[in-house]
Amino acid sequence: MIWVVAGTRDARQLIEKLEQKRIKVLATVVSDYGEQLLRQQASADLRIFKGALTPEGMITFVQTQQVRAIVDATHPYAQVVSSALIDVARQCQIPYLRYERASSQLPEAERLKVAATWDECLAWLQQLPPGQGVFLATGSRKLPDLVPALQAMGHRPVVRILPDPEQVALCLQMGLSPAQVIAMQGPFSADMNRAMFQQVGADCLVTKDSGHVGGALDKIEPALALGMDVIVVGRPSLAYPEMTDDAQHVLNWVAHVLEQPAR
DSSP, rough: OOEEEEHHHHHHHHHHHHHHHHOOEEEEEEEEEOOOOHHHHHHTTOEEEEOOOOOOHHHHHHHHHTTTTEEEEOOOOOOOOOHHHHHHHHHHOOOOOEEEEOOOOOOTTTEEESSHHHHHHHHHHOOOOOOOOOEESSOOOHHHHHHHHHHHHHHHHEEEEOOHHHHHHHHHTTTOGGGGGGEEOOOOHHHHHHHHHHTTTTTTEEEEETTTTHHHHHHHHHHHTTOOOOEEOOOOOOOOOEEESSSHHHHHHHHHHHHSSOO
């Protein structure tokens, strides 16, 4: 059994390819919405487990589900989960492969800054004049840190999140008005992003290096064209034992793993 730790669009596409090869896959996601998206794309036979696992829970999962190998297809910024998975694979003596979308080739522009950390991102936001409309295309996990900080600086945050009731509730609990919350499922074209930035009066975009699959340039380029400041938070650094951005490489790797005797 191959354990694919999912949660991204490219992970869902990878699972579909593995199933087409008749490879038995176990997939894990952390939310109801993540499970719903995966169910829409996968076969009815796919076994999906929902919920966050502790490192101890991961080891138990590997043992009870007879996992032969781990394919880590989590988000590029989920370094805590990836680090735990690497340790679990080492302890359980099973192969681990990191499948991660390629980084974006960012344009050179005076208004574009790349922050190494979220703290550095906030430091740059602090330097902007008060009252800026800051468009947060960062996902929901960092919002509890970013939104209160921006409000304290006197800025007006606008967040774009998945249409997940829990994420919407979180935004409202932080004091955001409905006009400051865009709950939509991507991908978004450059034209759509441009229209959204104009509609909400955004002066600054904060986003991640989400690669081509995540539509990074489709956000960054229209923002720069509108004269907005852009802050891209760089990917965390992690020493993966083995890593690829090629789905075919994953398929070949899995096939090789399954050719070996089970431990």
